[in-house]
Amino acid sequence: MPLRLVDRTKPLPWGGFFVATISLAAALAVCALLLTWQGKPGLHGVWLLVDGGFLHGYALEDAVRKAIPIFLCSLGVALCFRMKLWNIGAEGQFALGAVGATAVALRFGHWPAWAVLPCMCLAGAAAGALWALGPALLKRRLGVNEIITTLMANYIGVLVLQYLVYGAWKDPVSFGFPMTELFSDAAQVGLLPGSRIHYGLLYCVAAGLGFWWWISRTRLGFELVVSGENSRAARFAHMPYGMLICLAMGGCGALAGVAGFLEASASVHRLQPSIMVGYGFTAVVVAWLGRLRVPAIAAFSFLLAGFRVGVENLQIELQAPAAMAGVLEGTILMAVLSGQLLNHRRLVWISRRTTP
Amino acid sequence: MTPDMVDMLAMLTPLLAAAIQSGAPLLFATVGEIITERSGTLNLGVEGMMLCGALAAFVVSLGTGSPWLGALAGCAAGALLAVLHGLATLTCGGNQVVSGLALTILGVGLADTLGAGHIGQVAPGFDPVAIPVLSSIPVLGPALFTQDALVYLSFGTPLAVWVLLFRTRWGLHLQAAGENPAAARAAGVSPLRWRWIGILAGGALCGLGGAYLSLSATHLWTTNLTAGRGWIAVALVIFCAWRPQRAMLGAYLFGGVMALQLRLQAMGAALPSSLLLMMPYAMTVLALVAFSRAKSRAAGRNLPPAALGVPLAGPQGGEGR
Amino acid sequence: MRAFVVALALALLACLPMQAAAEDMKVGFIYVSPVGDAGWSWAHDQGRQAVDAMDGVSTSYVESVPEGPDAERVIAGLARKGHSLIFTTSFGYMDPTLKVAGQFPDVTFMHCSGFKTGPNMGNYFGRMYQARYLTGLVAGKMTKGNIIGYVAAFPIPEVIRGINAFTLGVREVNPKAEVRVVWTKTWYDPALEKDAAKSLLDVGADVIAQHQDSPGPQEAAMEKGVYSIGYNSDMSSFAPKAHLTAAVWNWPVFYTEMVKQVQNKTWKPEALWWGMDTGLVDIAPMGPMVPQDVKDMVEAKKKAIIDKSFTVFAGPVKDQKGEERIKAGAMPEDKELLGMTWFVEGVVGSTE
Structure with missing residues (x-):
């Protein structure tokens, strides 16, 4: 074949941006085709999707609310990815975070807000971090692969949550339905004045800034990045590799735990099994898309959240199946992934005479 | 023997049978993923490939009346989805973890969207066939040899793959692509070709695992029929240390513990069901830890293929991002 | 310019009511x-x-x-x-x-x-429990080994209430029978639900009932050659030889009535708990294997529920420990039924 892929000497300027845009367009086109195939107006469908996710005040608010837990989990997962740790356990850490925060809320709900909320946040972070430390220690001490332990810990974490909510923590006035009692007003994270977005947004800003500062301005953060890129070099330089593993996993657990705390306290105001909707898995995707750049992680969290909100509009207006969201998300990912090719390679026509 | 022991023995046969049945889809998918990973590619899209395989198998069996054609279609659907993974990771050099996740999201979405019209139908599937003589062995006979055709196939698959991987030239080439692509290329073996083969074969077996669910385990199609079994298979690959013979142990252990917790409930054990349901997952981790402790004695034997997840460099493959 | 704006406003105003009427x-x-x-x-x-x-x-x-x-x-x-x-x-x-x-x-x-x-x-x-009770009567009559299996999703009151009503029906006609419950903790896993049914068959159950959405348990019963009782809709097409009957929902009657009420502005914010008399809950036609005398008995009981001469959960109702939870002669309160978290006598299983 005379067509050859040749490495670019340097990446396309603004390449990432172009690739993302083109991939997005490709994914939307696939969606339009699938809709048309089902006998629905494809292009109008794409418009409904974008309109319902991004083009109204309420849509933006909804997208931001949904993006908050995704952002926090993704930040944590990104930390692990930088250490080449395949932590897919943010889901379970999220569950344990919600459990930890709820334990405080149920016991100390009568405290004033300034006392109980920080305690809930800390308890959520601690519970999530501890849940992540199990796999971290198993990896460090016994070399047990973290993919399998974090995956299993997800299932167990969700069952722990269920065990408590179906058992000891069940609300006596809920007629036996699996949910805890409503958190006291003090134990609920409130809304930003004049909006439907809760204060969780500020937690995100703080977490994002802290993350950036830690990675780029501290020695430990530097060591983490370096040892992720080359663990042998890191060991030669006497970097605390084992501790860094625990730190990255624990940090991820803490961030996912805070996300769990916010979902329970700010969005649902109680603990119930249905707060688990797979943010932990979405986080893996977002963390990769955003790499270690905080603004990019925020942008992709928002984008995916917006599309999930927009798909609901598509459903209301066109009765498209809910599974459409998966097709859209999967296609976007595949397209972005494959699009990387254009960023770093170019197609050249090599005439037969010059090829040896 | 006390009456209690007779009771326990009587429960053993159905428990074994159930372990084999709920282990079978896991076994197909696990062995498939072992092939893929042995060739150097990690594919986390097992769940998506299984679900698409289940749908294709169901639709074709419904249309043609032949479950065997259905099972073939399941393999084809799994392999077809795996082609996407190959294009994204081998051709375009994309990250394998993300491509696999995308494949799961996409596969589940596609199957649920396309399969909506088939819910509530019953397709011709595989029914149990007792093998004469063998099925009359006490305790083990009824459990092992009154199963359906796909279960018998699931007995043979790990063995066949073991032979192919470790006793044939092809198997060595495939492993070379996963262990040391540069050396393979130097020896005149194309790692790119063998990674493609690994991805496609793995996808086909995952599709077959899905087909088991819609043709053997039940004869139904519903949304999300696989219910997370693909992820269990991904975990089992690591659990069985990339060895197909040990995949049987992993799949039957997991299936067996799941079957056991149901039977404990049916026998009236007054334990909270959440705790019982944790058993399969906790057991998997515990067994893995036990293996890890044993590992120090057999150093290096439980390690993944050296170039697993490492993209091919050079003119034929992409560069890792 | 002003004239244009006025004209536009008028045009818009003219359009609005028309659109509303047509909508x-x-x-x-x-x-x-x-x-x-x-x-x-x-x-x-x-x-x-x-x-x-x-x-x-x-x-x-x-x-x-x-x-x-x-x-x-x-x-x-x-x-x-x-x-x-x-x-x-x-x-x-x-x-x-x-x-x-x-x-x-x-x-x-x-x-x-x-x-x-x-x-x-x-x-x-x-009041799905009324239909459950009737299916329990059928199961109680059809079991030979006096063990009935019940595959259930989550231990929430709706499910527990159904199991209890079913068990009361079973024990009404067959006091020696017991109902064994297995929780699957999922609504949508046909393969697991089927295996749960098999686990019940393994301990000797010869009728399988379910509070699950998939017909998996029905298949298990048919393969073993025993009987089954469906849920949600008539599941006889999945297990023609096993399917005795099913407890079914018939939502069209309810939803069309509510829409009419809102259209006629007669709708009131109340708590509606419709029973068998409205047709919202019912049982599917009983299969050919159910003897005529059983069919007649069930039909008679159905009539009694509809004309309110019989009430499911009328006292005395005892729990698993033999403690009387609804006193003899007492009628169950809706509140009590809505929040039911205990099993009646005759159920083998845990509500946790």
Whole structure:
């Protein structure tokens, strides 16, 4: 074949941006085709999707609310990815975070807000971090692969949550339905004045800034990045590799735990099994898309959240199946992934005479 | 023997049978993923490939009346989805973890969207066939040899793959692509070709695992029929240390513990069901830890293929991002 | 310029009422699972389709909506899009519905299976336990080994109430029989549900009942050559030789009536718990293997439930420990039934 892929000497300027845009367009086109195939107006469908996710005040608010837990989990997962740790356990850490925060809320709900909320946040972070430390220690001490332990810990974490909510923590006035009692007003994270977005947004800003500062301005953060890129070099330089593993996993657990705390306290105001909707898995995707750049992680969290909100509009207006969201998300990912090719390679026509 | 022991023995046969049945889809998918990973590619899209395989198998069996054609279609659907993974990771050099996740999201979405019209139908599937003589062995006979055709196939698959991987030239080439692509290329073996083969074969077996669910385990199609079994298979690959013979142990252990917790409930054990349901997952981790402790004695034997997840460099493959 | 604006305004004003008159009443539904689950949401969607077929009414639905913050957003979205009547069809939508109902006072909300109401929000459910009781009678008559298996999803009151009513029916005709319960902790895993049924068959159950959405347990019963009892809809096509009967939902009667009430402005925010007399809950036609005398007995009991001469859960009802939970001669209160978390005598299993 005379067509050859040749490495670019340097990446396309603004390449990432172009690739993302083109991939997005490709994914939307696939969606339009699938809709048309089902006998629905494809292009109008794409418009409904974008309109319902991004083009109204309420849509933006909804997208931001949904993006908050995704952002926090993704930040944590990104930390692990930088250490080449395949932590897919943010889901379970999220569950344990919600459990930890709820334990405080149920016991100390009568405290004033300034006392109980920080305690809930800390308890959520601690519970999530501890849940992540199990796999971290198993990896460090016994070399047990973290993919399998974090995956299993997800299932167990969700069952722990269920065990408590179906058992000891069940609300006596809920007629036996699996949910805890409503958190006291003090134990609920409130809304930003004049909006439907809760204060969780500020937690995100703080977490994002802290993350950036830690990675780029501290020695430990530097060591983490370096040892992720080359663990042998890191060991030669006497970097605390084992501790860094625990730190990255624990940090991820803490961030996912805070996300769990916010979902329970700010969005649902109680603990119930249905707060688990797979943010932990979405986080893996977002963390990769955003790499270690905080603004990019925020942008992709928002984008995916917006599309999930927009798909609901598509459903209301066109009765498209809910599974459409998966097709859209999967296609976007595949397209972005494959699009990387254009960023770093170019197609050249090599005439037969010059090829040896 | 006390009456209690007779009771326990009587429960053993159905428990074994159930372990084999709920282990079978896991076994197909696990062995498939072992092939893929042995060739150097990690594919986390097992769940998506299984679900698409289940749908294709169901639709074709419904249309043609032949479950065997259905099972073939399941393999084809799994392999077809795996082609996407190959294009994204081998051709375009994309990250394998993300491509696999995308494949799961996409596969589940596609199957649920396309399969909506088939819910509530019953397709011709595989029914149990007792093998004469063998099925009359006490305790083990009824459990092992009154199963359906796909279960018998699931007995043979790990063995066949073991032979192919470790006793044939092809198997060595495939492993070379996963262990040391540069050396393979130097020896005149194309790692790119063998990674493609690994991805496609793995996808086909995952599709077959899905087909088991819609043709053997039940004869139904519903949304999300696989219910997370693909992820269990991904975990089992690591659990069985990339060895197909040990995949049987992993799949039957997991299936067996799941079957056991149901039977404990049916026998009236007054334990909270959440705790019982944790058993399969906790057991998997515990067994893995036990293996890890044993590992120090057999150093290096439980390690993944050296170039697993490492993209091919050079003119034929992409560069890792 | 001014003339143009006035003309435009007039034109718009002229259009508005016409558009409103021509526009259908919009009714929205949200479901917790895909409508293709062949179970709970599917049964509700049959009701939606009946509403959609009414004159001057159009419907939309959103499926697979998780019962947390997402539900609140979707319900508000439906209200914002001009739906004047919105049905939220799962327990976990209760608080989100209440919250959104406060924000949209002109929209009518109806929540299924909960217990809260508001000025523009009612709740509704069906007395499925009455149908369960009748299927229990059939099971009690048809079992030979006196062990009946029950595959159930989650230990929530709705499910527990169904198991209890079923067991009361079984023990009414067969005091020696017991009902064994296995929890699957899932609504949608046919293979696991089938294996759960098999585990019950292994301990000697010869009738399998289910509170699951998939027909997996039916298949298990048919393969073993024993009997089964379905749920949600007539499941006889999945297991023609095993299927004795099923406890079924018939949502069209309810949803069309509610839409009419809202259209005629006779709707009131109340808690509706419709029974067998309305046709919302029923049993599927009994299979040919059920003897005529059993069919007659069940039909007679059904009539008695409809004319209220018989009440399921009328005291005395004892729990698993033999303690009397509903006193002899007492009628069960709806509140008590709605919050049921204990098993009646004759059930083997744990409610945790």
